[in-house]
Amino acid sequence: MSDPTLPSPSSPLSPSPASTADVPPTGGQAVAPASGATVIYGVGTDILQISRVVGVMTRTDGRFAERVLGPEELKVYHARQSRSAVRGLAYLCTRFAAKEAVSKAIGLGMRWPMTWRAVQTLNAPSGKPVVVASGELVQWLAERQLSIEISITDEKEYAVAFAIASRNVGNIRNIASEKTQ
Template identity: 55%
Template sequence: MILGIGTDICDIRRVRATWERQGERFAEKVLGEAELKVWRQRKTRWPDRGLRYLATRFSAKEAFSKAIGLGMRMPMTWRNCEILNQASGKPYVQLHGELARYCAEHHMSVHVTVTDETDYAASFVVIERMSVDPTA
């Protein structure tokens, strides 16, 4: 059963402007530890690709906060929700701390997709209730 759907579009130019004003502090506020590692590698090698990565993660977390119905308030925090990629490139949500416990208690399964194109990053999240019946 679908519990929530969220979508978000982010202007990469705004992310760039925020990055130029706040620098590393902005990325450290929005990204979790694993995301920061990827972001630092990408921005060092390809600065524009690093900004697009930051924008897609920002967008996906906004979409997740809408789908879960909490907005950006506890237990939802920027760093407790990471958007990572499988080896195949498929994005997935890795939750931490109170947010992970909240979603487990509510039997939530999360699906996410992200995309970016020149000036925009967009994300879509679907949250389902997992079956709690072991015979299902």
């Protein structure tokens, strides 16, 4: 069953309708799964001890959030932080973990075109986390026909993210050789 708030299966990189502030921003591309059978391209996971981010935020006077969050994530972060410092910090940590997990799933790590701000994890109106790519990463993902699913969670001491990058089976080339080039 498809979610009407996400891009259509025939256009896996088309933006979602802008019905709320939590959907992909103008210029960003939701990296939604294609319909039909897919094959896993890569898997990434990250766990983050929240207290370590507290230390980084203290040392950088809060600039760490501006460095790693995309523009739409930053708006949500500031809104949550103004209501509750704990929830704002948890949001920052889950988004940081999501960026790490996505970078591992696509096999780039944190090197061009994968940058902290090139990937945002926003929420569909249903609350489902959605990966939104921007800049040159959009083209990189499109050339490889990749879609990304993400799961994020946090507890008092940890934030965790799990990402799966996949490709429609009908468009498979030699993935192994692409990943090693």
